[in-house]
Amino acid sequence: MSGLAAALLYPGITAIFAYLLVAIWLERKLAAKVQWRYGPLYVSRWLGGLLQGLADALKLIFSELVVPSYTNKALFTALPLVVFLADALPVMFIPGAPDLVIYRSHYGLAYVLVILLLATPAIVAMAWVEADKFTYIGALREILMEAAYEVPLALSLFAMIILYGPDPVQAVEAQSIPGILANPLAFFAFFVSAAMATSRFPFEIPDADTEIVFGPYTEYGSTLLLASFGANYVALYSFSLLGALLFLGGWAPFGGLLGAAVMLAKAMLLTIVWLILRAIYPRLRIDQALRLGWGSLLAISAASVAVSVVWRLWLG
């Protein structure tokens, strides 16, 4: 029964789509607050404009789905769905509470890492099939961004696997102090890598709308735009849950439903910090992001592995 609840409610399907709605609204609202604007307001004023995202989705559902004549029609239609699926799959292995896990695996964290890194090839394939000048530039930038963050991300997760083991459920039980305090370097490397992976500012380089229209998403409209661009926020959901689990103590100190609520609150806290970056930072150039990834971020993530080893030696 708990497996079914995990698959259909939280952290599964319902939570994924609810997160999409809330995260997009929060991003617009937070940026508006910083810039002294109201942000979304007119649709559901009593909810602070929360349903604006739903109205936008409805508008896209009722707009014409155009498949360009020069593309491979089957791939053009299928790849946005593949990207969405690839970004949602890590949720399968991340528990939302002690018994709320869709698929419990001893190697859950390793699977999560592999799936998170496989989402980029799907985006690149999508941009390639679109065969547009802007999507082509976007695909190149996507490849270079993954080149910048994949090693630091892998190392930061390796550091936490050394500390807590590869089982996501045991990772919470093993945290006598939250991971962010035990290994702040790993958290920093994870936080920046996740911002790069999900195109958060200052790394919103592949889909820089003021430079290359919409990068890998340029040719899409209607619900295909919803699926392809929404996948970015689904990836952010996966990273938020993973961050809350490994670095903020997961559902601790509670269990059951209260634990699930605590875990979600911690994931939302991380989400808010990633979202508000939009209002704080300007966009970096691709060479600056690459230099950061292969410079200080690589050094910090390698040092985080050393910190975990020192903990292991100290704790025996």
Next chain:
Amino acid sequence: MAWLIFLLALTASLIALLMAPRLLAPRRLTRAKEVRFEAGNPPYGKARRRMVMQYLGYVYLAMATESIVGASIALYLIDAKVLWAALVAVAAAAATAYVAARGHD
């Protein structure tokens, strides 16, 4: 079976998302809608052009380093006793990549 239900429900949601505009949205295709987007201009030339060599070194570096880091993590997961060997491999790969990237500037 929860994983199967999750995958089926997710796939069904995405297919419903794909089908909805086909059933609900108007279909009035024109030539202009079917050609690639060129910021309002008629398409010209090839979409896929030659890639600049400038950043290729980073891609190669990522490919080489990632394989060593990935293999080290996999080895550690298979047998936790090889932690020190995995750490040496990771440290060597990270140090080499760091120095190589400095030389790439």
